[in-house]
Amino acid sequence: MSRSVMHLRTQKRAYFHRKAFIDMFWRIVRTLLLLGLCFVILYPLLYMVSCAFRTQEDMRDPTVMWIPHHVTLKTIQKTAEAMEYGTTFLKTMLLNIGCSLVQVMVCAVTGYGFARFRFRGRRLLFGVVLMQILVPSQIISIPQYMEFRYCLGLQPLAEKLSPTFGDMLNLINTPLTMYLPAMTGNGIRAGLMIFIFRQFFRGLPKELEEAAYLDGCGAFRTFWQVMAPNAASAFLTVFLFSVVFYWNDYYVSSAFFTRNETMALMLRNLKTLLWGNAAAEISPREQIIWLEAGCLLAILPLLVMYAFLQRYFTEGIEHSGLAG
Amino acid sequence: MRKKKTLSFVQKKERYGYGFIAIWLVGTLLWFIIPLIESLRYSFMDVKPETSGMQGIWVGMDNYAYALMGDGVYRNALADVLWEMLWKTPLILIFSLFIAVILNQKFKGRWIVRSIFFLPVIIATGPVYNIIKGNIDTSGVSSARQFSTLFSVDLIGELFEFLGIYGMSDAVQRGIETISDNLSGIVWNAGIQILLFLAALQTIPSHAREAAEIEGATGWEYFWKIVLPLVSPMLLTCLIFTVIDSFTAPDNAVMERVLELQQLDWQFGRAAAMVWLYFGIVMAAVGIISAVMRHFIYYEMD
Numbered sequence: 001m002s003r004s005v006m007h008l009r010t011q012k013r014a015y016f017h018r019k020a021f022i023d024m025f026w027r028i029v030r031t032l033l034l035l036g037l038c039f040v041i042l043y044p045l046l047y048m049v050s051c052a053f054r055t056q057e058d059m060r061d062p063t064v065m066w067i068p069h070h071v072t073l074k075t076i077q078k079t080a081e082a083m084e085y086g087t088t089f090l091k092t093m094l095l096n097i098g099c100s101l102v103q104v105m106v107c108a109v110t111g112y113g114f115a116r117f118r119f120r121g122r123r124l125l126f127g128v129v130l131m132q133i134l135v136p137s138q139i140i141s142i143p144q145y146m147e148f149r150y151c152l153g154l155q156p157l158a159e160k161l162s163p164t165f166g167d168m169l170n171l172i173n174t175p176l177t178m179y180l181p182a183m184t185g186n187g188i189r190a191g192l193m194i195f196i197f198r199q200f201f202r203g204l205p206k207e208l209e210e211a212a213y214l215d216g217c218g219a220f221r222t223f224w225q226v227m228a229p230n231a232a233s234a235f236l237t238v239f240l241f242s243v244v245f246y247w248n249d250y251y252v253s254s255a256f257f258t259r260n261e262t263m264a265l266m267l268r269n270l271k272t273l274l275w276g277n278a279a280a281e282i283s284p285r286e287q288i289i290w291l292e293a294g295c296l297l298a299i300l301p302l303l304v305m306y307a308f309l310q311r312y313f314t315e316g317i318e319h320s321g322l323a324g
Numbered sequence: 325m326r327k328k329k330t331l332s333f334v335q336k337k338e339r340y341g342y343g344f345i346a347i348w349l350v351g352t353l354l355w356f357i358i359p360l361i362e363s364l365r366y367s368f369m370d371v372k373p374e375t376s377g378m379q380g381i382w383v384g385m386d387n388y389a390y391a392l393m394g395d396g397v398y399r400n401a402l403a404d405v406l407w408e409m410l411w412k413t414p415l416i417l418i419f420s421l422f423i424a425v426i427l428n429q430k431f432k433g434r435w436i437v438r439s440i441f442f443l444p445v446i447i448a449t450g451p452v453y454n455i456i457k458g459n460i461d462t463s464g465v466s467s468a469r470q471f472s473t474l475f476s477v478d479l480i481g482e483l484f485e486f487l488g489i490y491g492m493s494d495a496v497q498r499g500i501e502t503i504s505d506n507l508s509g510i511v512w513n514a515g516i517q518i519l520l521f522l523a524a525l526q527t528i529p530s531h532a533r534e535a536a537e538i539e540g541a542t543g544w545e546y547f548w549k550i551v552l553p554l555v556s557p558m559l560l561t562c563l564i565f566t567v568i569d570s571f572t573a574p575d576n577a578v579m580e581r582v583l584e585l586q587q588l589d590w591q592f593g594r595a596a597a598m599v600w601l602y603f604g605i606v607m608a609a610v611g612i613i614s615a616v617m618r619h620f621i622y623y624e625m626d
Contacts, residue, residue: 030426037423038440040508044456045443106347113344117337125345132356134607136572138582138599142592143362144355146378152354156377184351194348219340248450251574251583268451295452302446310439313446314519 051292052076059289079293082273083266089301092247092263095175099182100242104193104235106185111197112223116209126198132191141255148177148256177256178246188245188252193238200234201227237312240305247302263298270294367596380593387597398598401577405570406605412510413566417559420514424521425551438522445515453512454575513569517562524558525551553622560617564610571606578602 046066051059052075054068061069114126150156151169159166171177181187185194208230212222228235250264260266266273274290275282306313342349367387369380391398427438447453528551536546570576574583578598585595 027431030429030431034426034437037511038437040511041440041443043508048456106351110345110348113341117341117344118334119338119341122341125349128352128356132352134568134603135356135360136579136599136603138572138574138579138586139363139596139603140356140359142366142586142596143359146362147354147359150377153377181351181355183347184355185348186351186355219337220343223344244446245449248447248452250451254587264450267455291455295455298450299447299452306439306443306446310442314438314442 048292048296051289052296054289056286056289059286075289075293076297079270079274079290080297082270083263083294083297085297088261088263088266091261093301095178095262096243096246098175099178099187099246100239102179103182103185103187103190104239104242106183107190107193107238108197108228108231108235109223110185111194111199112201112227114194114198115201129191129194129198132186133189133195137188137252141252144181145172145255148172148180173257173259173261178253187242188249189242193242196238197231197234200231204230233312237315240309240312243305244302267294267298363596364600366593367600369593371593371596373590373592378592383593387594388601390594391598391601395581395594395598398578398581401581402602402605405576405578406609409567409570409606409609412506412513412570413563415506416510416514416517416566417562419510420517420562421521421555421559423514424518424525425547427518427522428525441511441518442515444512448512448515449573457575513566516569517566520558520562520565521555524555528554556621557623560614560621563613563617567606567610571602 050066050068053071053073054064054075055070055072058064058068058070110129114122114129148171151158151171155166155169158169171180178187181190204227208226209222212226213219217225248264250262250268253262253265254268257265260269260273270291271287366378366380368382368384370383370386371378371380373379423441427434427441447456532550532554533546536550541549571578573579582595582599582602585591585598
């Protein structure tokens with residue numbers, strides 16, 4: 001009897017020893033793994049910082065791996081000049097925040113409509129929302145260009161009346177090409193935002209609105225006064241993502257802006273901005289520090305924003321209802 | 325007696341529903357449905373931009389035939405991109421689930437790691453990623469990946485050499501090399517998926533783990549028999565997200581070719597056919613995969 005108890009005890013001890021060992025081992029493996037992967041992610045960014053402050057000689061010097069021998073601000077300064085950093089930054093920010101604000105509002109309203117009301121054709125129309133998520137903007141950008149260029153076919157008529165009026169209706173190169181779709185819930189990744197809002201509003205308790213309805217509140221007032229305040233964090237998350245999407249977009253804006261208007265376009269055409277037609281003669285190895293400096297300048301605002309609002313990015317997705 | 329016409333509550337709510345989606349509906353008609361139909365029309369036409377608008381002649385399936393038979397660049401790009409999607413998507417899913425499981429554990433500095441893993445979502449969509457990838461020609465039409473600053477070292481190959489293993493079969497060697505070379509590509513594209521999985525993992529109640537431990541399940545069994553079935557709905561979401569994310573990216577080879585035709589050659593008809601073809605193939609693939617996966621997904625009944 002006592003023998004078997006003893007036996008059990010040693011077994012138990014062995015079990016705990018083994019468990020402690022495995023735990024310890026796993027902790028070490030986990031730390032190494034995560035450190036390694038974080039390095040993989042941060043590597044290009046570290047390299048970017050290291051490059052942006054180098055002189056040309058350091059680029060050619062094979063002994064310089066990470067820390068430049070000659071630190072200089074000249075590259076950054078020249079790149080910033082070529083990109084017209086101050087104006088571009090303000091312009092891009094203004095456009096992004098403006099578009100994002102109206103787009104988030106409209107998407108929230110639409111998402112709420114899909115979440116809480118039954119109406120004929122709802123399933124079909126929500127299918128259209130899903131299509132908007134799936135269809136790449138490359139499919140629709142050229143017809144959209146024509147719509148903006150000829151203002152939905154009105155421009156040729158206006159042209160006949162007076163050429164200046166005709167010019168006014170040519171919307172290409174005006175911020176309206178970004179604002180009009182954003183205002184009507186069709187801007188960059190608007191489908192995804194409508195989907196997220198719909199999921200979010202479906203997750204809120206119905207009692208919230210029912211109380212308001214009983215008090216004689218109309219549907220729109222209920223939405224703004226009861227539902228929207230409850231969705232404040234969802235609004236913020238979607239807004240932040242929207243700003244990031246608009247900031248990084250270069251496909252849509254390159255289709256409608258022939259001039260370099262936004263940060264992403266400036267970065268894309270950085271070589272031409274720096275060297276004009278001579279860009280082809282400059283070897284890639286020399287170009288790299290300029291491009292990396294340009295990258296650093298272009299993502300700096302995003303990094304700053306991320307550093308302060310990181311919580312809303314990561315937690316927002318977890319609570320958006322996409323998971324449920 | 326005057327018959328008062330009142331709407332029932334249900335009818336009223338229906339009207340409100342249309343009211344809420346009205347703005348979007350107008351926008352969608354203008355900036356989505358019409359362009360979509362136009363673009364489909366272009367794909368059957370030889371389109372030329374004129375001063376008064378797009379002019380075109382109907383050519384039937386010629387553009388599609390050209391895309392598949394005539395355009396070598398497109399065909400190769402299509403094959404490459406589809407192939408890459410085929411092997412990369414499962415790897416991204418496995419990787420992000422694995423990382424999510426790790427990040428779901430408690431340890432010091434967890435939020436730092438989490439915010440670093442999410443960092444690529446902020447950056448990786450813009451032209452910045454092109455430069456990081458070594459696509460020096462930032463105009464986006466050529467893809468010479470000669471100066472990649474993405475981390476890619478054949479660690480595993482070196483490890484095997486260090487251990488004195490040389491005689492591995494070439495196929496295995498090559499497979500491992502592709503994976504380790506593409507490690508950063510996978511890590512850089514897994515940000516959202518990690519968060520989605522993490523959210524799904526957090527819905528698993530802690531008593532599930534306790535019960536499993538009392539029953540004597542190992543961590544391994546716990547993962548396969550409890551965690552995986554519970555996150556399986558998210559697996560489908562992540563799969564679709566990954567596929568869409570990679571195929572709508574302007575920096576993938578097919579889209580680059582389309583962009584080239586649109587912006588440099590002004591071959592709008594051909595470009596439209598190419599993009600529709602690509603869209604059709606990807607959607608068919610997503611449809612088949614999600615139909616198959618539906619059988620393996622476990623939905624908890626409330």
